[in-house]
Amino acid sequence: MDFLDFADKTFLVFGVANKRSVAFSVGQVLSEAKAEVVYVVQSPEMKESVSKILPDADIYTCDVERENEIKKLVEDISQKHSKFNGIVHSIAFANYEGGLKPFHETRKQDFLQSVDISCYSLISIANAFKDLLAEKASVVTMSISTTRMAAEPYSFMAPVKAALDSTICFLAKSFSSFSQIRFNSVNAGLLKTSASAGIPGYLDYYLYAEQLTLRKKALDTKEVANTVAFLLSDRSSGINAQGIIVDCGMSINCFDRDIINKVMRV
DSSP states (O other): OOTTOOTTOEEEEEOOOSTTSHHHHHHHHHHHTTOEEEEEESSHHHHHHHHHHSTTOEEEEOOTTOHHHHHHHHHHHHTTOSOEEEEEEOOOOOOOTTOOOOGGGOOHHHHHHHHIIIIIHHHHHHHHTGGGEEEEEEEEEEEESOSSSOOGGGTTHHHHHHHHHHHHHHHHHHHTTTOOOEEEEEEEOOOOOTTGGGSTTHHHHHHHHHHHSTTSSOOOHHHHHHHHHHHHSGGGTTOOSEEEEESTTGGGOTTOHHHHHHHHHO
């Protein structure tokens, strides 16, 4: 038996945009383990694009800002799929148009839109799909390695991810009243994705983070996807309402001697 035991199991993956997406890597890992993967992307245009890299995939569309589209998604999917063993929520958005601004100048509409898409959507999706989830299904979302470090380019997205971290705890507790469905997050260090490329100044932070890892090599998207797959599997049945940090040791290495020497020589 395969360690993850994914054969004949079906998973719903939200958030593929291209081959650099975490959701894409997750889908690849699941498929390699013989699972059936159903994808959800934001729009018909995105579906057309993603269909080119996943030509045989079962792909649906849903703009999670619109409650009616989430409801329709459930109706459409339920016509073909009666049960899911897990959901991957890899959706986030922050409007950085107009350049980076000091955090205290964050616009209300930008902050609330980011909360809606990046955090509240998990609540909406979980609630909408609760009757299509297996009794011991696993829901996994994507967070960041720390929301206590004020990385300026990330700006208001960090507080939004903090809300997401809290949300998994409340969802886990709420769902425990009628199921054994688990909610966890993978809290990843800096990754080279198309989404991160839109963050002002991100490249310098990415390269700096790479030097802070214990291995001096950046975190790979496939490593994050592997952790997501583990949390989706029954092998992680004892893990619930947790954020699993995957950052190659970066968070404990801020006093790295080589980095200190470089800074002190400036």
